[in-house]
Amino acid sequence: MYSVQKLLNSLRFITMVTTILIVFAGHGYAQKETADSAKAIPQIDIFDVLRKITKKPAKLVDTPQAGKRNTSILPVIGYSPSNGAVLGLTIGATKYFADPKTTKLTTALLNLSVTSKDQVIFSLRYDFYTPKNKWYISGDNRLLFFTQPTYGLGIYGLHSQPYSFSWNGISGTTKGDLSQPLKYNYLRLYETFLRKINDKHWYAGMGVMIDYNAKIQDESLKLDSPVHLTSHYVYSTTYGFKTNSYNTNGLSAQVMHDSRDNPVNPYSGYYLNVSYRVNPKFLGSSQGSSMLYYEYRTYVNVNKAIPQNLLAFWLWGTNVISGHVPYLELPSITWDTYNRSGRGYIQGRFRGPNMFYAESEFRFRLTRNGLLGGVTFLNCTTASNPLPYANQNLFDTIAPGGGIGLRIKMNKADRTNITADYGIGHGFSGIYLNIREAF
Template identity: 40%
Template sequence: MRNSLFTALIIISVCFQVFSQEEPEYESNKIQDFKLVPLPAIAYNPANGWMFGVAPAATWYMGNPENTKLSNLVGNLLYTTKRQWIFSSRSNIFLDQNSLILIGDWRYFITSQPTFGLGSNTPNEFEVNPNSSLSPSYWGDQQMDFRLFRFYETVLKRVSDTNFYLGFGYHLDIHSKIDNFLDVDMIPDYEFSHDAYNEALGFNLDRYTLSGFTINGVYENRDNSVSPYEKNFALVSYKVNPTFLGSDQSSSTLLLDYRHYINLSEKRKRHLLALWAYGNFLVSGNLPYMNLPSLGWDMFGRTGRGYAQGRFRGENMLYSEAEYRFPLQKNSNLFGGTVFVNANSFGSKFDSEKLLEHINLGYGVGLRVMINEENRTTISADYAFGREGNSGFYLNINESF
C-alpha cells in the first residue's frame, strides 16, 4: 500500500535506460530523452503481507534541459499474499520552458490497513478509548478492509519568467466496501473508531466520496525535483469540497508544504542538509474518517518514516523532518548515505487533543544508490524507529523529499 512502507525492490537488469537519445534535438512539448527504470518488485509489510509486481520510474524532458526541468513519473502495480491489488501513478510534468506544471496522483487500491483512532496519543494495542467524546468506542490497532479510487490532477501556470506558479486542480476520492474487523470479541455497544466518528457526523460507514477543487500557489526553485541538491520549494493549496461536485458533505482544507535544501560543499553537491515542513488543516465542515489528514498519506507516501501509513490521524496535522545527506565515495556518486529525524503532531476535537500537545518522533539511517547520475534517479533504503516499538524498513525510488 504505502509506496515507502517496508518495501523491497529487486532490480533484475541494469538496462535502466530503456529509451534514450544520445544527442537529442529538443522540440517544444514533445517527450524527449525518455529514460525508464523497469523495476520488478518484491515487497512486504504487516498490513499487506508479501507483494509482487512492478514499480517503474520514468524521467524525460518536454523541452530543452537548459530551460526546462526534468519530468518524472513513479508507478506501482502490485498483488499481495492477502489478495490485495495496488495500482498507482504519480507524476510531475514540466512543459517547455517550465511554462506549465502538470501534477497527477492516480490510484486504485483493493487493500487493508490498520487504523488507531484520532490524535497523537493513540496506543499500539487495541483497547477502549477513555478520551473520546463520541459514542463509546475503541482506539489502538483496528484492521480495515477498503477500496480507494483516487484521481487528482493539477495544472499550474508560470507567472511571467519567475519560479512562481498559480493554478487549479480537481481531486476525487471514493472509499468503498469499508469493513472493520477484529480477532477478539467486542464489548456490546462499543464501536470501532471509524464507525463512531462517521456515525456522529452523518457519514456512511461503508462508502463515501470527497470531490473538490483546489486553488494552488507554488514556488518551484529546486534544481531537480527528483533528488534536489539545493534551493527550495513551497506549496499553498486551499481545497473546497462542495456537495454539488459529489462530496457527501461540504468542507474545506488548507495544505502547506515547504522544503529547503542547504548545500554543504561546492565540490560535492550531494553533501547537503534537507529540511521539510508540512501542515494539513481542516478549515470548515467535516471530512469522512479516511480523508482526515493522516501520516503517510501525502502524495508520495513519505511522511513519517518510523511509523506505518495511517498510524496517526486527526482534523489537523503538523509534520517536520531534517535529513543529512552525504556521499560515501571520494570520487563517485554511486553510493550515498543519510541520517534523519522527523516529528509529527495531530489534533482532534473529538479526543480533546490540541496540536503539539503530543509529539511523536522518528529517526533513522539510510543508504542511497544512484543508478542514473545524469537524472539523479536513486534507489533509497532506510531503516527508521518511532515511539513505543514502532519501526520500519523502506526501500524506494528517489529521495524521500
C-alpha cells in the same frame, strides 16, 4: 516494543551521527576533495556495474537532452510495514520536453503490486513541465483494493497514553495495541494545472480532486454484546457519515514556487506549495467542507565541492477549515503523494483533521563514483482529535521518529536512487524500500 527511553536514546544517537557526518563532510575531507576536483571521477550507476560484470564498456554521464527519456524499472520483491510481503513492478521515467536550460525535468512513477495483506495497488504519479515551464501539470492517481488498520485520531499510544471513546452513552478506554483493522476500496484522482506567472519560478492555478472510499468493512466493530467500538465508527456516526462508503470531491486554488535543480534528487533550491480546497456537495461530496494544505522543502549544501552532501528539510500541514471530512480522507502520515512521510511508523498510524509534519535529513556521498550514498533522518508528527471526549489540539503531543538509510544510484543521468531506509518510532520500527528520495 520500544520504550520511550529507548526511542529517545535512538534519536539522540541518530542526531549525534548526523552531526559528526556533517562536520566530517564539511571539513574532514573538503581539502582533499578540492585538490582532486580537477580530476574527472567517472560517475557510475547500478547498470554500469552490470556492464562491468558482463565486460561491456561503462556508459558516460549523458548531457541532458530534450526529448530523451530515461527509464528505471525495479521489480519489487520485498517487505514493507504497511503492506507485508510485496510483489510488483515500479517504473520511473524522466524526460526534458524542451531545452534543459529553460525547461524543468518531467518525472513519472508507475506502481503495480500485490501484497500478502490482500492488497492490490495501482498508482500513477507525475510532474509534467511544458516547454519553458509555461505550464506545470501534476497527477496523483490511485486505485486500491486495500486492507489496513487505523489507530484513532490525534497522537495516542505514546508515553502509555490510552485511547478513550464515547458514543451514545457507551464509553471505554483502550490500552496496548490500538490497531483497528479496516478493509475498503479507494479511488484517488488528483489533477493539478498551474501556469507560470513570472520568471522567478512562481506558478498559480487550480486542481481537481476526487476521493472515494467504498465497501468499507470495519472488522473489529461490534455493536452487540460485548460492544466494541472503533474510532472510524464513532467519528462517522458523530458527524453524520455513512460507515460503509463516502466521498470528497473538490476544486483547489494553488500557488507554487519551485526552484529545485532536479525534482527527483535535488541538490539546491526550494519548493513551496499552498493549496485551498473546497469540497461542495453539488460536486458529489458526502458533506461540504474546505481544507488548507501547505508544504515547504529546502536543500542546503554543507560542502560546495560535493553537492551530494546536503541538509534537506520538509514541512507540511493540512487543516480542515470548515465542515467535516470523512474519516479515511482525513490527513494521515504516509498518505502524501509519494507515501514518504512518517518513516518510523506504519502508514496511517497518525490521523486527524489538523496535522503538521516536519522532517530533516542529512544526505551524504559514500563513494566518489556516486554509486553509493547514505542518509540519516529525524521527523515529528502532531495531529488533532476534535471529538468531545478527546479535544486534542495540534502540538498537545508530538510523535518523534528517525533512522538511517542507504542509497544506490540507479540512473546517473537523472540522479534516480534506489532507497533503503530503516526507521524507528515509539513502539514500531520498519524497513522502507523505494525509488527516488523521500522528498
